[in-house]
Amino acid sequence: MLEWIGLLPAFPLAGFLALVLTRGKLPRRIAGVIGVGSVGLSFALAAAITVEFLGSDALSHTQVLWTWMSVGNFTPGFSFYLDGLTVVMLLIISGVGFLIHLYSTGFMADDPGFARFFSYMNLFVASMLVLVLADNLVLLYLGWEGVGLCSYLLIGFWYDNPANGYAARKAFVVTRVGDTSMAIGLFLLFQQLGTLNIQEILTLAPQQWSEGSGMVVAASALLLGGAVGKSAQLPLQTWLPDAMAGPTPISALIHAATMVTAGVYLIARTHVLFELAPSVQILVAFVGLATLLMAGFTALTQRDIKRILAYSTVSQIGYMFLALGVGAWSAAIFHLMTHAFFKALLFLAAGTVILSLHHEHDIFRMGGMRKKLPVAFWSFVIGSAALTALPFTSGFYSKDAILLAALEQPQYGTLLWLGGVLGAFLTAIYSFRLVFVAFFGDDHTQDAHAHHSDDHGHDDHHHGPVKEITGFVMAAPLVILGILSLVGGFITVPVDSVFGVHEEHHASTLVHGFMIAVPIFGVLISYLLYSGAPQGRVLQQWLKSMRESAFGGGLTRFWFSGWGMDALYNLLFVKPFVALAQLNRKDLIDQFYGLLVELARISNRAIVLTQTGYLRWYAISLIGGLVLVIGIGVWA
């Protein structure tokens, strides 16, 4: 079975080709079967491969498909590498991917671009599988760019709205900054080690470089740049909230469960380099910490249901980075997996809410949806519980592992731990704020006065009666993901052999108790603040007065705008760039080329004069030419 590993990305790729080549002329039913079925086949194969691989004693398996090109000692092969880490990623991508594809057949049922949507989705799954299967960094980069392209295409899927196109471009350009850094990192690694094969790099690096030497710091810092861009961490996190312009299943698949975690995968995959560069590794931890806190505060102020989830994604990936930074590799991967379950669940449930409420995104214009949208409600409760890491949900185990590992960090352990716990507290407040505002209290869907709602791209609010849109294809994924979100914490990720350590973290009962209590306390506060419960009147009054005070209002606006990062980047990069472009409006370099064109044209006009058509002139030219030739030959 292991030799069939090449088929994993081949199925969705074939699906993509079939859907693209038929140019949307297939009936929806067939297009849906191709789109979902190809990923389903991949999942079935991935499951079979996993069973066989874990059943065998092998630590890894390499399958060479063919050699891509061979220039000198640069021979990147089309070869796939399988180990415990790959297996986890494969199952997440194909499994969660399959559920989201299935859900999409319902969600996108009335969209004119149905086949196009599934073709992009299939291409995405194929690229993502190539990314995690690649045994060398060139192939990984192919997958990396492939998912970036699909992300661009799918964010701008409803391209007739210019705002969506802008969001897609923003995502593409911002991640490109990280990609460039990563590409330079690859060049550096190849130049220094003479190979881009990941396993060879991991064995060669400790032999060639001493701990903390300049080269390994540079290489790992450059790779970190790539990871930061793809995973939307500080300072390149600004694209992810805008990426919510895409259809909601896209947000679930690409911008929550899989692609954005590629950065985590990259760092875990090349963990040896980061271990050799402790300064960069601790930087990873602090990037994660800063991002998770910043995104947490921002999420507190958002009104758009998808933006709240987007910031929570940024924040949760921050936890993964924190884990990577303190060397808790398997905890990071564990959280990656549980996050894929509960965040996909939350996004898909949000999709159901949005669709049922006729494209309403603003949670303050929902309210009381508990009875009307029961499936979405329970999904949200389960998902938020896991996100908040309430005891016995999947998120509890993974976040617990991360925080305990952070505490064990010798230098900054306490600081990182405290930050992480504060983040968990924020997580509890904002995620249950969403639940209480949208699903409890009074129904605000028919409110006449127009709330200012953030630009989310889809403005066609047809206010009709609220009825939950749910069929088997949309409900089944929610149920399965809900179960996984609850029990996913009991799955053991088989990555110990990959990272060479078995991680177990212990702490005193006091610490444990504190970590359990904090999220529960957060939920409680959220309940008092946002559910309209009479017991919390004092707190609600305080929040209201805070918001109306100058400082509080300013702070709210500051957080709402994502800590002003967009404005800052606009000032720092966009404005100067535009100004420079304005300055060079006539394009000096282009004028040089214009001159060349003019020169060619003039030469042509001049030289054409020799073509007179007169035989006598031709004959003279023949003889003149001969004289010239002999003259040059004899005297020159």
Add this chain to the structure above:
Amino acid sequence: MTGEQLLLILPLIIVTATSVITMLMVAAKRNHAVSCFITAVGLVLALLSLIIVARHAPQEVTPLLLVDSFNIFFTALILLAGLAITLFSYPYLCNLEDHQDEFYLLLSIATLGALVMVGSTHFITAFLGMETLSVCLYGMVAYPLHRQETAQYPMEASIKYLVLSAVSSGFVLFGVALLYAQIGTLHFADISAGITQGIANGPGSEYFVVASLLVITGFAFKLSLVPFHLWTPDVYEGAPLPATAFLATVGKLAMAALLMRFMSVSGVLQSDAITNVLSIIAVFSILGGNLLALLQANLKRLLSYSSIAHMGYLLIALLTLESATGAASGSPGTSLGAEAVSFYLTAYVVMSLGAFGVMMVVSDSGHERDHIGHYQGLFWRDPWLALVFTAMLLSLAGIPLTIGFIGKFYVFVAGVQGAEWGLLAAMVIGSGIGLFYYLRIVYRMLTPLDHDDPLPVAGIRDVIPHGILLVLLVALIVPGIIPGSLMALLQSVVQSL
């Protein structure tokens, strides 16, 4: 002459017999289809006879002809090109209001001349071949004389070609005579013997240089290299398309092969003066040809100008040939230059034949579509022809995944090995200019046409021309993607040089 030697010149004999049989058939009863068929069969038989020839090669057949793998390869190429043009000619000539049969007669005799040229290692056969080819071409260029209003252009073209070609033949003869006076034989190999005695360099070398340059000037005229190129556009434009195609493919191919043989056997490149002159000619041909083509709207003229540039590229590769008899033999440059020339010629024949083939398919003797405007919107009117034409033009421009790219790349590598930096710079500039006018045609083909201009409806007799276009398209793309096997073949071909 032994029986085996007769076997070795079997292709020549078969092509000769073909012309004789065609002539006799015409005398008995005229039939266009039969004449075309006999010619085609004759060329195919000659092609098949190469299998027998290959078993006995390499061997000299009298001092005049050398049958080796080089000869066999170019013979095959010429026969294939001739065959393709024969088959393209049939639908083209069908509505000619005159006798069509003699065109095939001229075509087969011209092919014979070309075959003699690629086999010659001696000035007698070289000259004989050149003249056989040229004399037939005068007739082919002037062939459609039936109509008062259109006759003037073929006639004018033919007269121009006749006069100028005669002048250039005069140069060749004069040069040969001078060389004979110095060396005493007419065999290419004996020149190299003279060069080793030091007649080409140092004091007193002027005589040899002048003599060789006279010969090379004559050859350069046939290859339409600057400054002997002025006739090319007028003749290309005036001639009927099959004749133009023949001139552009078989004519150039035979001449280039002869020049390559002459250079490698005689070792004239050891003379610095000759190398310098040829380098200057190459640079001017590349720049001149491309600049002349820049704003040209007549496709026949455009392709003629582009052929000037292409022959310039070819000359770069020829200049990297080092004399096989020289001390440098065995160095990598020796076979690489020859390989580059052979590959480029093969590529050039495929892509010119394809380009002219598309024009022939949409034209006939009464109405030639040779203006760029005739091809406007071809992508919407006939996607298949547009696809073939685009592929040929992209290949001429040297875009990757086509045989033209590999050919140009080959020439480039040969130039780099020979450290001909100035020539390569000219090649890069020329290719840049070239891209413009090739892509302009593609652009016009993509621009929709607002008025109606119906193309001839492809009937049953167009099956073969379309089939040839398909074959040419395959021959264009397959070596462009996997050039390995063609390269290996050419390596074995040029070993014999």
